[in-house]
Amino acid sequence: MSESFHEFVVQRSPALSRTAYLLTGDHQLAEDLLQSALARTYRHWRRIHGGDPEAYVRRAMYHQQVSWWRRRRVAERLEAVPTERPRDDHSDATALRLTLDAALRRLTPRQRAVLVLRYYEDLTEAQVAEVLGCSIGTVKRHGHDAVRRLRAIAPELVDRPAERSVR
Known part of the structure; x- marks a missing residue:
């Protein structure tokens, strides 16, 4: 190698x-x-x-x-988070991660890719367009549609403050 x-x-x-x-x-x-x-x-x-x-x-x-x-x-279908939660653990962060994972799985692969590259990898729209082999307008459209769909799928994610531990 x-x-x-x-x-x-x-x-x-x-x-x-x-x-x-x-x-x-x-x-x-x-x-x-x-x-x-x-x-x-x-x-x-x-x-x-x-x-x-x-x-x-x-x-x-x-x-x-x-x-x-x-x-x-x-x-794939995920069941709801169990109602009984053990105490003294990271259940809120875990529940948030599970909610986010389930919501991301319900996006199209391209919408998910745009969100991951744009907001997790912190690439510009032009860089995302280059990685995905599409136009900047397509990146903007997929990003907009993905965020709108996430808000509809998991409104509880919108009301929460941003947490860095979700990664």
């Missing part, structure tokens, strides 16, 4: 792993998604290492996730 690719993987894997999780909503699928994207990146490393390999990996993850989503299209 080339030394520069190895350094890239070591340095950027934690951030890319979080992005993969947000795209899939599942830790095991996120690991598979990242591995698949890194394998594709390695095959083309000579061509892309001088540019922005992280954007290449993100794009590969996004396209792979859409491909998986189209293949399986199994409707």
